[in-house]
Amino acid sequence: MAKMKKKRRAWTPAEVRELKAMARKKTPAAQIAKRLKRTEGATRQKAFSIGLSLDSRS
Secondary structure (H helix, E strand, O other): OOOOOOOOOOOOHHHHHHHHHHHHOOOOHHHHHHHHOOOHHHHHHHHHHOOOOOOOOO
């Protein structure tokens, strides 16, 4: 059976605001990803691209 390919979803300004707010509170990346319904990798990539640090400490 063929693997289902996911369609990329653009980040909304509201999601970016929430990402920034949660990063400021030192929320773990996995928890932020779950809250935003995104993968941890996508969340870390977006944070990096806008200059946020989601260091790997839990």
